[in-house]
Amino acid sequence: MLNNKRGGVGEILEHFPKILLTIAVMAGIFLLVGYYTSLTINIKPVEVEVLFNRIMYSPNSIMYMDNVTGRVHPGIINLDNFTDETLDRAINYSYERHLAAKLDLYGSDRRKLVSTTYLNKVLYERLEPLAVSGQKGAGSADIKTRANPVIYRKDGVNYPGFLKISIIIPN
Amino acid sequence: MRFLNKRGSWEDSFMYLLFTLCLVVFFYFAIFAKINSAINDTSYYKTFFSRDLALLVDSLHTANGNFSVSYSLYTRRNVRLDANLVSDKVILTDSSDRPVDERPQTSYVFGRSAYTNIIPASASSHTADYTPGFSVDAADNNITFGNNFKSDSTASREGLGGRSGGGGASGLW
Numbered sequence: 588m589l590n591n592k593r594g595g596v597g598e599i600l601e602h603f604p605k606i607l608l609t610i611a612v613m614a615g616i617f618l619l620v621g622y623y624t625s626l627t628i629n630i631k632p633v634e635v636e637v638l639f640n641r642i643m644y645s646p647n648s649i650m651y652m653d654n655v656t657g658r659v660h661p662g663i664i665n666l667d668n669f670t671d672e673t674l675d676r677a678i679n680y681s682y683e684r685h686l687a688a689k690l691d692l693y694g695s696d697r698r699k700l701v702s703t704t705y706l707n708k709v710l711y712e713r714l715e716p717l718a719v720s721g722q723k724g725a726g727s728a729d730i731k732t733r734a735n736p737v738i739y740r741k742d743g744v745n746y747p748g749f750l751k752i753s754i755i756i757p758n
Numbered sequence: 759m760r761f762l763n764k765r766g767s768w769e770d771s772f773m774y775l776l777f778t779l780c781l782v783v784f785f786y787f788a789i790f791a792k793i794n795s796a797i798n799d800t801s802y803y804k805t806f807f808s809r810d811l812a813l814l815v816d817s818l819h820t821a822n823g824n825f826s827v828s829y830s831l832y833t834r835r836n837v838r839l840d841a842n843l844v845s846d847k848v849i850l851t852d853s854s855d856r857p858v859d860e861r862p863q864t865s866y867v868f869g870r871s872a873y874t875n876i877i878p879a880s881a882s883s884h885t886a887d888y889t890p891g892f893s894v895d896a897a898d899n900n901i902t903f904g905n906n907f908k909s910d911s912t913a914s915r916e917g918l919g920g921r922s923g924g925g926g927a928s929g930l931w
Contacts, residue, residue, distance in 0.1 A: 679871075679872075
């Protein structure tokens with residue numbers, strides 16, 4: 588009887604690798620199904636694009652607008668409107684930790700900084716160090732930067748320049 | 759067939775088969791439950807449409823003129839959704855007789871402007887007159903949901919939107 592029991596234990600031990608393999612295969616299939624039924628929606632790139640376009644095309648924002656016709660001239664910055672207040676009135680989010688941006692206006696040589704303005708400055712200054720250093724995790728953020736040739740209008744005179752827009756998207 | 763040649767080993771083999779069978783049944787139900795929840799859960803639709811509509815409203819703030827965008831809340835037949843536009847966000851809920859505030863909500867914020875009015879409005883994926891969508895209108899610094907839906911057969915044929923295109927904006931007019 589003892590021999591029979593020993594044989595039984597041995598038989599079970601013999602099956603052990605097969606059981607492990609079965610579990611491994613099933614867990615693999617489960618993970619694959621989970622991977623291919625992912626329901627996450629990442630809209631960060633679209634949000635950046637929309638914010639960029641809002642900065643460049645919005646009426647009553649930093650771009651020069653003809654007061655008579657109401658037509659916006661994209662690419663022509665009215666330097667009088669290049670302020671945090673103007674941007675925050677033109678674009679603001681009810682949820683503070685949503686998006687933030689920094690706009691650096693350079694001269695035509697791309698070296699001389701003419702002016703800087705922020706959208707949601709508090710959030711930008713809080714998250715910029717984390718985003719620039721590439722920190723990962725929920726408390727950090729991504730940063731996307733674009734530079735566009737523009738014209739800035741100062742005292743009724745147009746000057747060539749470059750607008751560098753850095754947009755921060757919290758994780 | 760080793761167990762036929764060994765005394766008592768058929769019991770072990772039977773137990774092994776039973777264990778494997780239990781494992782397969784458990785596995786089948788686990789996978790079935792996962793896929794079933796992914797299919798029947800409306801949270802994906804609500805998340806998608808709330809973000810899509812919020813980004814659309816956000817974009818319309820840049821409009822230099824009047825725009826009307828035809829939009830379909832295209833869902834499976836048994837999924838009924840309501841889209842609500844409020845001052846700072848778009849809220850998606852399951853259709854119900856209960857007030858919106860009492861339903862589970864999925865929302866997404868858009869960038870407001872001090873120069874644009876958001877007129878609160880509601881739209882449904884299944885309207886009483888079977889209109890397959892609604893319009894998102896931007897006119898005279900006001901943005902709202904309206905009844906100016908116009909199906910764009912060209913867009914639908916090309917899979918760009920409309921009822922047969924899988925939801926989303928079906929074109930400007």
